[in-house]
Amino acid sequence: MERDAFLVALAERLGERGLLRDHDGMARYVSDWAGDRLGMPLAVARPATTEEVAATVRLCREHDVAMVPQGGHSGLVAGALPAAEGNELVISLERMDRVRAVDPINFTMAVDAGCILENVKQAAAEHECEFPLALGAQGSCQIGGNIATNAGGLNVLRHGMMRQLVLGLEVVLPDGRLWDGMSALHKDNRGYALKQLFLGSEGTLGIVTGAVLKLTPRATQARTALLGLPSLEAVIELYGLARRDCSDLLSAFELIPRRCLELAMEATPELRDPLDDAYPWYVLLEVSASGPLDLGAMLEYLLEQGMARELVLDGALASSEAQSRQLWQFRESMLEGQRRRGEHLRTDISVPISAIPAFVDEASRIVMAASPECEIIAYGHVGDGNLHFNILPPPAMPEADKRRHLHDLEAHLFEVLDGVGGSISAEHGIGRTKQAAYLARLSPVERELAEGIKALFDPDGLMNPGRILPPRH
């Protein structure tokens, strides 16, 4: 059999540790953090070097086998899970987990793509530097996946998305050749921005095997505050004030509705209501610095300004790291509280910051009109215009009906989103689960260019096929 010949050749090339074929061994490569589960792979390749990745890709091409590059299984759009048909080879980068070099003077480090984000951050910290990408999944997600999905997270406001944090890339192309772009240069204007194309391409144009990352000085101090506000308009006005008063030192400005605080307190009973009264909206704000500045005075000035303008009604200012962690606990526990409510609609949308209040109003009105018993939970990263406008289905609804109902509500929500020039995927990407909504909004011109790029890099259509764009026939 053709498939058998392929697997024999691959096993020979990668060795015993390099190829998994048994059902149990492959089980952990077929589901992700979100609980999506697509199917079983043909096998799981675990190359240990860039050359082994290239050899794997060449064998796949010779034998016409589709490939699914895989990182740490924390994607949220099923972009790195094998299809149900059992015909795709998973290529896991997990054995390529070496920090190649740290250069604290150049503020860079070179890493294998399979490095876990937390380990990268740790290696940077050992050199008094910081790799600023910060995600809930940082204990398991891999740098290669962060690159493939142009990961965002909690620090985008200050340090940008993954795209801003990558100086160089090493990529095995779909034909097995190596594109060596492992540059450690901060500035380089030679020719077309190939590196940028790989960033965010979700493994459809090649397999990232290494990267040069940009570091920043390690923050040595931070201050956190949780503030109560009367309205979304006040939140947006306070954001503008904070950007100015905090210079470029604002590192988080998270929007939290009252309902989320309640969900957090349900999930973590030790949490107590942080302010004396309840407010419709809260902002979790953080400033940080690597040098000797009086961040406390800076934050107090901001709060005085905010209170004088009646934007901030009350606030808790952490005066120790422990207190700061407690305030951040609300952000984490509210996610757990949501999860406990069972099936719900998760979205990851973005709008212009100035459109947030009107969008939330209009979207809430439309959704509530369509489903008066559902519950809306809209939180997010204000400075990125990134909202997780999530919906809990009516509690009394039969389980079997919930998915369909939420899907219909999503369509309503996305229509409002289209009206303000928003995005259906701010940071999670397209993968498979967002593909229909993505394609429905894609202009013919852009679709033609995107398909042209895919065909240019992957003429055989074997590299993560069917993710972002439909498979070619």
Added chain:
Amino acid sequence: MERDAFLVALAERLGERGLLRDHDGMARYVSDWAGDRLGMPLAVARPATTEEVAATVRLCREHDVAMVPQGGHSGLVAGALPAAEGNELVISLERMDRVRAVDPINFTMAVDAGCILENVKQAAAEHECEFPLALGAQGSCQIGGNIATNAGGLNVLRHGMMRQLVLGLEVVLPDGRLWDGMSALHKDNRGYALKQLFLGSEGTLGIVTGAVLKLTPRATQARTALLGLPSLEAVIELYGLARRDCSDLLSAFELIPRRCLELAMEATPELRDPLDDAYPWYVLLEVSASGPLDLGAMLEYLLEQGMARELVLDGALASSEAQSRQLWQFRESMLEGQRRRGEHLRTDISVPISAIPAFVDEASRIVMAASPECEIIAYGHVGDGNLHFNILPPPAMPEADKRRHLHDLEAHLFEVLDGVGGSISAEHGIGRTKQAAYLARLSPVERELAEGIKALFDPDGLMNPGRILPPRH
């Protein structure tokens, strides 16, 4: 005649103000700031709207006429100048100079591509915002040119290059269709990064007609210092210290050798030696903030640290805006001083920051061995690893020999550069003048991908042909 029919049709579509055909009228479209001058265009089209740009492109395609999109003539690699053969149509964006909208709450503005950078900065300032791109040519260069060349300049250390400052683009493709990517979203992970491809593509993939730019809060205070240092090693160590001690508020860290200070004082006799003694290296450093922070105390702390470690030997700290302008005057006058020396080798190279001292040593040694009477002037943006390692030819050399001699020295310099993984073009781009050096260093894989992208976007090869890549035959 085919050409005549084309020009008649174009004149009809663009109107009297929209098309220049007389020799004198076209003169100012054939040379740039660097004094490069390639030839005469077939004509100069001056479309006033995106639709007129598209119509012009469609006509060019119908009549098989090559196009040269043009901004404010401040390029340094002859990328936007018409060829000598007189067969290319210049498409100047100068009449498209409208600020479409400013949204200070979203920290964005939408502009026509022909807006002059200075006017964009002014429009942002009217809304208490700042568009941070800062170039010597900002009074004449256009946003479209800044986008096409991924412009850098003085503020890259703090705010990044043009790539980091563009949220949305509107582009007329080489077939005359419009790609509408005028998004004002700060975060958007939908599909391939087409926008990034246009950025830095030097007008070879399409004509940028509009953009959504990212703004920052307007800086309300700044502090400047000019410091004397004993060695390049000390400069690099001070840079690391400054990044830490100044948190993210460091906005300039310019390296100036003693010789440049002398050139500045030659060019501007009012300038007096800024420090009591002479030092081999100087750093012009600036910090800025939009909020109420004590920048003076921050800078004094840094200088204390630098002096305690004997990195800084002396320094002048501006205590007023006038004094600050005077310190910056050295940076500007040294360029004028260089220009007065007549023909010299200008380079725009980058290396890892940690490699700067060894690179400057080695490159100087090699160049001086090859040409003991020449003079090296190496200054630049330390935080970007971007050096202008320039060479004045031996004063006694006959004028006729200078160009060839400098060209030979450049080859020696670039060889040393290759050894440290440097770039022959940090911010100026490739255009025509850097093409040979670019192609000589391009891997076959990268060349194939770059040519594939060019062919995908511009199958007829009519859009700024021969820039970056050689023309197809």
